[in-house]
Each structure stands twice: as structure tokens, then as C-alpha cells.
Amino acid sequence: MREINLHFKTLKGGFVIGLVANNDFSSRALYELLNIFSESHGNQLEINRVQVVTMELKELIRLYVKRYGSLVPQINKLNKKISDLPCCERFLLLESEPESTKDKLAFEALLMVCNGLKSEGDDYIGNDVFSKQIEAYSMFSPRSDIRTVIGEKNKRKRKCRFCSKSVSDGARFQSVAHAIPEALGNKNIILAEECDECNSFFGDHIEPSLIEFLNIYRVTLGIKGKDGYPKVKYENGVAQFDGKHINIASRDIDEDENGNLAIKLKSNNKFIPIAFYKALCKIALSVIDKGELVNLDKTIEWLLELEHSTVELPKIGMFINHSGYSGHPKIIVMARKDDSCLSPHIVCEFRVGCYVYAFIVPFSNKDTLKYLGDEQMNVFFDMFPQFAQNNGWVYTSFDSVLEIKPTYNVKINNSESSPYKKFQQVPAAHLV
Ligand SMILES: [Zn+2]
Structure with a gap:
């Protein structure tokens, strides 16, 4: 018996086709399917990781599904999925789901590169600095080009990330809370765990x-x-x-x-400069893994304060990326995994169009430094040199309440x- 799960990674997300070969018929179905996507080397089939959508491929799949679909029902969706892809688009075909964040990002980058959406070396992938960050930090970056709902789908089981209230405490979850304001072009990243009251508070303040x-x-x-x-x-x-x-x-x-x-x-x-800073942090806390929030209670308290209080905050970095443009606003949040180094617990990158902002989420219980002044900022740049001033970033204070x-x-x-x-x-x- 042979079992295989083929992971199709496309620009819009992807899908999995699972096949079990436990009789002659299903073995032949599996062999033929692999044959469509492979090159043969002697009597070995080798799957091409990068595939191109062509009219020929669509026709092969259509005929294949027609032949085997009635007896191997799990392949039926393949025809619809492949015929929906635009011609010439590249997709990836993997025999297993990438395990680490690093591999996942590398495959996403590869997909972008082979579709001409990014040039090679455009990213930090493969570079030593980046592997150091991947080692020390977990990364959260919801897809912004497809609908992504963060948190509990069932309204009755929801608990607000910010005020901690659930339905039984009187919280309501009637409005659709966007993790990034809709006015900035975000239609897709929805936060299920934001109650109506917090939603309108953030929207007003x-x-x-x-x-x-x-x-x-x-x-x-x-x-x-x-x-x-x-x-x-x-x-x-x-x-x-x-x-x-x-x-x-x-x-x-x-x-x-x-x-x-x-x-x-x-x-x-x-x-209000400090409100700008808070709004960026609110986006970060909306998409971050819930487990990190226990160390961010002071940050949440700061976000929910009724009047802005005067407090000194790290500077925010700004950068204009002339070669990259992202049509949907994009947030990348990095959370330090352990306490072995002094770099900030939560570091974020926010992109709108070609404008990029780098910021530290303040008041984490896991931070011993406040990242005020050059010396402490250098601790941050040691871990994240891609955000340093010598790479074209300009750092400005956004802590005024005026x-x-x-x-x-x-x-x-x-x-x-x-x-x-x-x-x-x-x-x-x-x-x-
Ligand atoms: Zn709330």
C-alpha cells in the first residue's frame, strides 16, 4: 500500500490531494497522476517542484479525472482547482507540508520569484542574519490577499483579545473587526476576537x-x-x-x-502621534499568536487608556521601498521565543504600498530594556540589521500626545x- 499527500501551493493558497494505492486500480491512478507532474529518470519518477499551468496540463487533468474520478473520488476537486488557475501561472507541488517557518517562507518566496513577483535575493531568506532571527523569533504574518479570519469562529465561544470579555460577560461580536483598518485597503484580515466595544473604541480613539x-x-x-x-x-x-x-x-x-x-x-x-503608534501596535496584537498576549497585559492597558498619557516610547522606523509594492497592507510580527537575549520581545514590520514601518511593541513583560536612546536601539539593530539606519531607515518619535x-x-x-x-x-x- 502506498499513501501520498500532494500539496499544491498556489499564489492564492493551495490545496492537498491525498491518494491511497491499495489495489490495482488505485495504484494505476496514483502512478498516472504522478506521471503528469513528473519527469522519468530510468524507471524512477521525479516530481517537478515548480509546475506551470498550461492548456495541455488542464486537458491532461480533465481526462485523468474523467477516467478515475468515479472510483477515486478524492481526485475530483483536482480538475476544478487546476482549471481555475490562470495559464502560465507557476505553482509548487510538494510531497509533504513544509515543517518549519523557515521552509514555509522559503517556499512562499520561491513561488513569488518563479511568478516574477519578486526577484531573487530580494529577501533575507538564506542569509545568515535571517537564520539567526528565525532561530530566536517566531513569525506571524497573515495572508492579506485571501480572506483570513484570526481566532475563534464561533461567536458564543469568543473572548475579546483586548478587554478579555466574553459573551457571558456581556461582550458583543456583531461587527466585523478588521485587524488592519479597512480604510487602508484591508478587506481580508479579520479579527474574530475583538468585541464591538473595543472595535469602536479603537475606531474612535x-x-x-x-x-x-x-x-x-x-x-x-x-x-x-x-x-x-x-x-x-x-x-x-x-x-x-x-x-x-x-x-x-x-x-x-x-x-x-x-x-x-x-x-x-x-x-x-x-x-496625534501617540495614537498612530498605538494603532500600529493594535494591528500587531490582532494578528499575534494568542499565547503571547499574557506578556502584553501592560501594552493592552496602554492601548485601552481613555486619555493618552505621556510616556517615552521607542522611535518608529520608516523606509520607502522603491522596488516593492504591496497592494494589500501587510503586517509581519516577530515574537522572541526565549529570554536568552536582550533584543525586543515583539518587533513588527508594517507595509502599505511602498511604505514600510518598523516598530517595537512597548511594555512587554519579557523586555528588560525600553529601547530608548541609541545604545539600546543598537541592541535591536544587532538582531535586526535590516531595520538599521545605515540601510536607509529614518527613525522618528511618535510619543507626543498633542x-x-x-x-x-x-x-x-x-x-x-x-x-x-x-x-x-x-x-x-x-x-x-
Ligand atoms: Zn473588548
């Missing part, structure tokens, strides 16, 4: 500052939110993406003799190669 800070990027990157393409009104103008063009209109536009434009946009909304109305400066170069050709200047007189 901390998330507006995150959305405000990223508003101008949402326009320039064309990130769709709850209400479609973004249109942001400013005190002195408006910025809008209409699906094709970015239109910015302002009463404060300066043009120099070379036709370069400097545009000032004064926000109508308030921005409300500000930010002014954004948009510069548009009048050059042939400028990506901002898309901008259209609207005369100030057209503004309402």
Missing part, C-alpha cells in the same frame, strides 16, 4: 491618526478603502485618485522656473522620467 497619516499615500498609491478610491479633502485643497490619475488641487502651489511644483496640503483632520493638524508637502518634478506625470494641476480658482 486611535485609528483616525493612522489613517490621517497615511491618507496622502493612499491617494498617490491609489489604495481603495471602504468607499472606493480615496478622495481626501484638505483645508486648502483636495487630493484624489480617480482610478487612472492622481489629481491634486491646492491654493498653495509654487512653481519654479523649471516647472517643478511644490504643493502644500493642510489637513482638516487631527493627528493634537496637530499636519501640513504635507508634495513635490512634483517636471522631468520626463518623473512618475508624477500622473498629477494634474487644477487651478486654485476651481476649488470649492
Whole structure:
């Protein structure tokens, strides 16, 4: 008897086909299936790990399922799955599920590379620094391109991650809580373990500052939110993406003799730096393994405080990744596995479009340092050199509790190669 589980890893996720060969018929079915995806070396079949979707493959699968489907029912879904894949897309075929996070990430990276979505060496995979991190940290990164629900699916059994209330304590779980605000383009990552009260508290108190800070990027990157393409009104103008063009209109536009434009946009909304920091941490705590939360009770208390209190926090790193663009906002949370080193317990990377933020979640019981000042930040960079200043990251404080109305400066170069050709200047007189 031979049993095999074939893992099909596709860009949209994947599926498993399990086959047991316990008689002549099923043995032949198994042999033929392997034959479709393999090369023969003498009398040995070797499965090609990277497969390409072709019309020929779809036809082979269709005929194969027609032949064996009635007697080996588990193969029936194969035809639907393969025929749904777009032609030319690459997928991976593995004989077992990758066991470690490192292997899993390596396969995901391989899938991206062979589909031309990432270039080789683009990632830290395979590099010594990265293996040190993988050794010391567990990683949580929910897929953002497919629907991912985090936590207990059954509403009656749910317990809120933040206030710890369950249905029997009076908590309600009626609204859909997005782990990352929907306004930033996240439709897919849903947190089941966030009660309605906490959801509206975060929505009122901390998330507006995150959305405000990223508003101008949402326009320039064309990130769709709850209400479609973004249109942001400013005190002195408006910025809008209409699906094709970015239109910015302002009463404060300066043009120099070379036709370069400097545009000032004064926000109508308030921005509180510490609320921005809290909103990022809330995203991290939404996707992290629940087991880590016992050490983050002080962080949760800080997120839920009614008035922002003054406290010194680590600086947040910002980086513009010109070669990578992620259409869906993406969060990667790394949690230190043991207490043998002084690097931070929880470290996160948050991506929106080509903007990347690196931050430490403060107040963990597992941290002995506060990561304030250069010396302590260097402990962090020793473990995570990819976030260090010498790699182009700029670190800024977001611990002020004062409300500000930010002014954004948009510069548009009048050059042939400028990506901002898309901008259209609207005369100030057209503004309402
Ligand atoms: Zn709650």
C-alpha cells in the first residue's frame, strides 16, 4: 500500500490531494497522476517542484479525472482547482507540508520569484542574519490577499483579545473587526476576537491618526478603502485618485522656473502621534499568536487608556521601498521565543504600498530594556540589521500626545522620467 499527500501551493493558497494505492486500480491512478507532474529518470519518477499551468496540463487533468474520478473520488476537486488557475501561472507541488517557518517562507518566496513577483535575493531568506532571527523569533504574518479570519469562529465561544470579555460577560461580536483598518485597503484580515466595544473604541480613539497619516499615500498609491478610491479633502485643497490619475488641487502651489511644483496640503483632520503608534501596535496584537498576549497585559492597558498619557516610547522606523509594492497592507510580527537575549520581545514590520514601518511593541513583560536612546536601539539593530539606519531607515518619535493638524508637502518634478506625470494641476480658482 502506498499513501501520498500532494500539496499544491498556489499564489492564492493551495490545496492537498491525498491518494491511497491499495489495489490495482488505485495504484494505476496514483502512478498516472504522478506521471503528469513528473519527469522519468530510468524507471524512477521525479516530481517537478515548480509546475506551470498550461492548456495541455488542464486537458491532461480533465481526462485523468474523467477516467478515475468515479472510483477515486478524492481526485475530483483536482480538475476544478487546476482549471481555475490562470495559464502560465507557476505553482509548487510538494510531497509533504513544509515543517518549519523557515521552509514555509522559503517556499512562499520561491513561488513569488518563479511568478516574477519578486526577484531573487530580494529577501533575507538564506542569509545568515535571517537564520539567526528565525532561530530566536517566531513569525506571524497573515495572508492579506485571501480572506483570513484570526481566532475563534464561533461567536458564543469568543473572548475579546483586548478587554478579555466574553459573551457571558456581556461582550458583543456583531461587527466585523478588521485587524488592519479597512480604510487602508484591508478587506481580508479579520479579527474574530475583538468585541464591538473595543472595535469602536479603537475606531474612535486611535485609528483616525493612522489613517490621517497615511491618507496622502493612499491617494498617490491609489489604495481603495471602504468607499472606493480615496478622495481626501484638505483645508486648502483636495487630493484624489480617480482610478487612472492622481489629481491634486491646492491654493498653495509654487512653481519654479523649471516647472517643478511644490504643493502644500493642510489637513482638516487631527493627528496625534501617540495614537498612530498605538494603532500600529493594535494591528500587531490582532494578528499575534494568542499565547503571547499574557506578556502584553501592560501594552493592552496602554492601548485601552481613555486619555493618552505621556510616556517615552521607542522611535518608529520608516523606509520607502522603491522596488516593492504591496497592494494589500501587510503586517509581519516577530515574537522572541526565549529570554536568552536582550533584543525586543515583539518587533513588527508594517507595509502599505511602498511604505514600510518598523516598530517595537512597548511594555512587554519579557523586555528588560525600553529601547530608548541609541545604545539600546543598537541592541535591536544587532538582531535586526535590516531595520538599521545605515540601510536607509529614518527613525522618528511618535510619543507626543498633542493634537496637530499636519501640513504635507508634495513635490512634483517636471522631468520626463518623473512618475508624477500622473498629477494634474487644477487651478486654485476651481476649488470649492
Ligand atoms: Zn473588548
